[in-house]
Amino acid sequence: MSRIVGRWWWWLLAGLPLLAFLAIPVVALILKSVGNRIATSSEFNDAIRLSFETSLASIVVTVVFGTPLAFAIARYQFPFRKAVNVLFDLPIVFPPAAAGIALLLAFGREGLIPTSFGATSIAVVMAQCFVSSPFYLRAAINAFSATDTGIEECAALEGARPLEVFAKVVMPQCSSQLASGAVTSWARALGEFGATILFAGNLAGRTQTMPLAIYIGWENDLDQAITLSAIMLGIAFLAILVVRAFGKQ
Amino acid sequence: MRFRASTIWLGLVLGTVSVHAQSLNVFAAASLKESVSEIARSFERQHPTCKVNLNFGGSQLLVAQIRQGAPVDVLLTAGAESLRSLRYDRSSQRIFATNHLAIVVPIGLGKVRSLRDLSSGIRLIVADRHVPVGRYAEEMLAKAKSEYGQSWANSVNSAIVSREQDVRAVLAKVSLKEADAGIVYVTDYLTAKNKVRLIPIPERFAVTAMYPVVRFGGSSNSTLARAFTDFLFQPAARQALMKHGFGSPVPVKGNVRQPSQSKKHT
Known part of the structure; x- marks a missing residue:
């Protein structure tokens, strides 16, 4: 088999430039952050705390509202279903900075629906939800579409109520896919930058998440930016491992 | 080191792409967007073989970019304090606007x-x-x-x-x-x-913002860089700056009184 399509190293060699290009920045970041002083400024700690709080909040919101939404799309036909489905893919290809402008126009103080959320931690969660929820929705729609409806019918015949069928038959089949979707979505929320800086602004302790602290800080304190970047790299690796682990179940 | 390597790279690239045209990399503070764009256009009219590449941003961002090796010939910031971490031609420093x-x-x-x-x-x-x-x-x-x-x-x-x-x-x-x-x-x-x-x-x-211009000694087209900084003090550029609301320069060379230092004196 391998002789038919050539040797493995032919292929690897042909792709080496891209492989090196992807690996070298990661290696550089690791090398630079090893032995880097651990900054303990309050801004630094605030950024880490805020990042975790907001990204967890946004994943909770995404799961609570995203799960029924994905189920509706996966299982039913209704008006505008296709349009809604396309809408979910939009934030994935939409530039986050453009998303930030759109959020300002939608929910800014002079927006379509005027709110005073801008420049608060709520705005950070909104920006994160906007760009990250489609990752969960996509995973959930795929999971719900692939379940065995025969078992559901049996359960219903046995007298199970609709919510019982959903909780006890559908969810167990989908849980690992949903979890891996949630982790992907959470990681995306954690890394959100463009929409946040535009919609939520930058204030240490309130709206300055890790990516913002990296961006604002690198100009002034490169070491702190490197340490924060290395932390984000570690989180990204963990997220990938967790998603892989769920995938194997 | 990195700075030099990237300058050489840029030099090679530009050298092969355009033999006749020279190009000048000008980094300018965000507040200078309109005025310096105008000035660059009239400079290009005076020097038809020269192309001015403009890069606008917060002064601290420009300085960080330069420290990481971005090729630059002339830098215009919104304050001398931003320049402290840079190595540049000290004798070239002049305040061109307030x-x-x-x-x-x-x-x-x-x-x-x-x-x-x-x-x-x-x-x-x-x-x-x-x-x-x-x-x-x-x-x-x-x-x-x-x-x-x-x-x-x-x-x-x-x-x-x-x-x-x-x-x-x-x-x-x-x-x-x-x-x-x-x-x-x-x-x-x-x-x-x-x-x-x-x-x-x-x-x-009131706090007066003093805008310094500096040149970078290592740049290959220092004659052009000098011409550009001189141009900032000529009538065409003065007019453009005035039109956009900037004040007249204090033509001090070298060390400039920095706003933060003034606090210590009082």
Whole structure:
């Protein structure tokens, strides 16, 4: 088999430039952050705390509202279903900075629906939800579409109520896919930058998440930016491992 | 080292791409966008073989880019303090423009009528402390504190909802009415007169922003860089700067009185 399509190293060699290009920045970041002083400024700690709080909040919101939404799309036909489905893919290809402008126009103080959320931690969660929820929705729609409806019918015949069928038959089949979707979505929320800086602004302790602290800080304190970047790299690796682990179940 | 390597690279690239045309990399503070764009165009008219590449951003961002090896011939910042971490041709440093702070409020939002009003539970947007205009704003507020008192200063501090990465981001958010007030330069106000209103800052709290221009010794086209910096002091450029609201330069060479130093003297 391998002789038919050539040797493995032919292929690897042909792709080496891209492989090196992807690996070298990661290696550089690791090398630079090893032995880097651990900054303990309050801004630094605030950024880490805020990042975790907001990204967890946004994943909770995404799961609570995203799960029924994905189920509706996966299982039913209704008006505008296709349009809604396309809408979910939009934030994935939409530039986050453009998303930030759109959020300002939608929910800014002079927006379509005027709110005073801008420049608060709520705005950070909104920006994160906007760009990250489609990752969960996509995973959930795929999971719900692939379940065995025969078992559901049996359960219903046995007298199970609709919510019982959903909780006890559908969810167990989908849980690992949903979890891996949630982790992907959470990681995306954690890394959100463009929409946040535009919609939520930058204030240490309130709206300055890790990516913002990296961006604002690198100009002034490169070491702190490197340490924060290395932390984000570690989180990204963990997220990938967790998603892989769920995938194997 | 990295700086030199990348300059050589750029030199090689430009050398092969365009044999006749020379190009000049000019990095300029965000507040100079309109005026320096105009100046660059008239400079190109005077030097038809020269192409001026412009890069605008917060002064601290430009400095960071240069420290990481971005190829630059001429740098124009909104304050000499930004230059401290850079190595450049010290003898080339000259102040070419001055600017003043202004409070801007969105047209139609009447919450803020004076500097003093900044305290009363409003949303204030300023630039980050690392950005020159953010630093100037802190100086101005410190001066006002001595008259309006500590509690006023505290409430101004709590009114700040965002510290933006450059002055134009502050202006944009005030224009969008995301804030009740923002602290920018007078020149920024002039670019958005139809969206924001100016609240003058009392003369006794005024802070003057001094804009230095510097050249980089290592650059391959130092003659052109010199021509550009000289051009900044010629009538065409002066007119462009004045038209956009900048003040006249103080032609001091070398070490320039920095606003933060002035605090120590008083």
